[in-house]
Amino acid sequence: MNGQRVMQAATALAEVLDAENAALRALDIRRAVGLLDRKQAAMRDVEAAQREAVAFATRLGEPARLLAERLQAAAAENKRLLERAITVQRQVIGKLARAVPAASPVQRYGASGARTGKVAPIALRARA
Secondary structure: OOHHHHHHHHHHHHHHHHHHHHHHHOOOHHHHHHOHHHHHHHHHHHHHOHHHHHHHHHHHOHHHHHHHHHHHHHHHHHHHHHHHHHHHHHHHHHHHHHHOOOOOOOOOEOOOOOEOOOOOOOOOOOOO
16 A cells, blocks of 8 residues: 555545534434444555555655644544434433333223223324
């Protein structure tokens, strides 16, 4: 792998992280999850180039340093946004769990075999 390939792999990863971060900022989990395959492939490419990257960065200098800073910043923001998305999802699940009434531990039936007591329907609306 030559220096150009290292730059391409790192740039591809930075672009995927930027796209995922934009989706996470908008709390668009579906779009963020849709980028998972591209992100994993880009990470594999970067990992494959890791050894060459050290030697390449030494030769290339400033452009490689700037790209490394961009990757570090995007990865740090990605981590922060993923943690936020997980927290929001946990809160949503908690609210849904609290909104659903607890089921009666014992079902009651009348003489005709029909359930007794009214069970109100629950309306849920999800937006992803």
